[in-house]
Amino acid sequence: MELRLDRFVLTKAVPLAISRGTTATVTRLRVRLIHEGIEGQGETGGFETGHRAYHLEPVEAELRALAPALAGRDPADRQALEPLLTRLSPPARCGLDLALHDWWGQRLGQPLWRLWGLDPTAVKPTSLTLGLGSVEQVLSRLERWWQQLPARRLKLKLGSPDGVDHDRALVRAVTEALARRGQAQGEALELQVDANGGWDLQAACRLIPWLAEQGVVLVEQPLAPLADPEADTAGFAALDLHCPIPLVADESCWNLEDLLRLAPHVDGVNLKLLKTGGLSEALLMAGVAQRLGLDLMLGCYSDSALLNGAAAQLLPLVRWPDLDSHLNLVDDPFEGPPLEGDRVRPSERPGLGVSWKEG
Known part of the structure; x- marks a missing residue:
């Protein structure tokens, strides 16, 4: 087994x-x-994520240091490889885990979702992200999405450094725009909000009931994630008492241990493969969440179609897809996953179903 590493640059539109x-x-x-x-x-x-940070150079160094240990091994022998993966940081493990899954699927000639027995028709529209900015900038971004896609589910970033009054102004402007478009099209459009840990408990308890009154369907990571698991859990427990809409943990939930500690206090968790360390942990977390009655969001960072194509293999298990980062790139070097309207779908091709663009 030979390991090769190549850097590439992604630029957001x-x-x-x-x-x-x-x-x-x-x-x-x-x-x-x-x-x-x-x-x-x-x-x-x-x-x-605010309380943890990983940089490209150390992640690359981890993988280069591991390369000699992979020589002579068979990627199909995953159990024997597991001790090598467990000592890696989550992002380093993610890159290797995805490559192993892709190799396995290609060897068997099947996409991963089929090997896992999932139903690719059970895929919901992805949300499209509206970043922070002035009201005019956010509405302009919304119109740009609508020129590109049907965009029936929007995710508005909040936690503005300009304060909660600016957050309220953004919500009012976007909900009014969604109502006008929904009325014109004869269908309801959905608004989610993600504070990325930008509120304190007092502000979150004040804002979330108001968000519910505005028709917002969920709130994601209202409070800053904390390195102390007990303190982090306590924040969600306190917030749960004041949350009339689904509460989703993102930056606070990295692995199965986090999912289990947060499960009594949240309605869902956001799986991102760089946090979970790849598809292996994410698939395990998805199965446990299903048994616990937790809903799943499937999210991304500044990911290309390769990482989002890997995540898309899990889409049949997800209530709130959020795989839009590759749709906002001007130089994505990968082809895939398929897009039908505003639905990102898992590919029919073997493995991750994603290919490098020639040239």
Whole structure:
């Protein structure tokens, strides 16, 4: 088994502003595993959540240091490889885990969703993200999405550094725009909000009932994630008492342990493959969430079609898809996953179903 690593740059058509800052471009790492003439590929890179941060250079160094241990091994022997993966950081593990899954699916000639027995027709429309900005900027971004896609589910970023009054102004403007379009089209449009940890408990308890009155259907990560799991859980427990709409944990939920501690206090969790360390943990978390009655969101960072194509394999299990980052790129080097209207679908092709664009 040979490991190859290549960097590539992704540029957003519209920079994304959230409560922690603005992103316009990122550098990512393509992870390639080659064995018996089959190449599996994965994607990884740096990211931060407010209480944890990973950078590209150390992630790449982890994978390069692991390369000699992979030589002579068979990627199909996943159990024997597991001790090597468990010592990696989540983003490093993600890149390798995706490449192993891609190789496995290609060897068997099947997409992962079929190997897992999932139903690709049970896929809901993805949400499209509206970053922070002035009211005029946010409405302009909304119109741009509508020129590109049906965009029936919108996710509005809140937690503005300009304060909760600006958050309220954004919600009013967007809900009015959605109501006008919905009335013209004869269908209801859905608004979600994501504070990315931008509120304190007092502000969240004040705002969330008001958001419900405006017709917002869910609130994601209202409070800043905390490194202390007990304190982090206590924040969600206190907030749950004042939350009349579904409460979803994102930055606070990385793995199965986090899902279990948060489950009594939230209605759903956001699975992002860079946080979970790839598809293996994400699939396990999805199964446990289903048994616990938790709904799932499936999200992304500044990911290409490769990482989102990997995540798309899980879409039949997800209530709130949020795989839109590759739809906002001007230089995505990958083809896939399929897009039908505002539905991102898992590919019919083997493995992750994503290919590198020639040239």
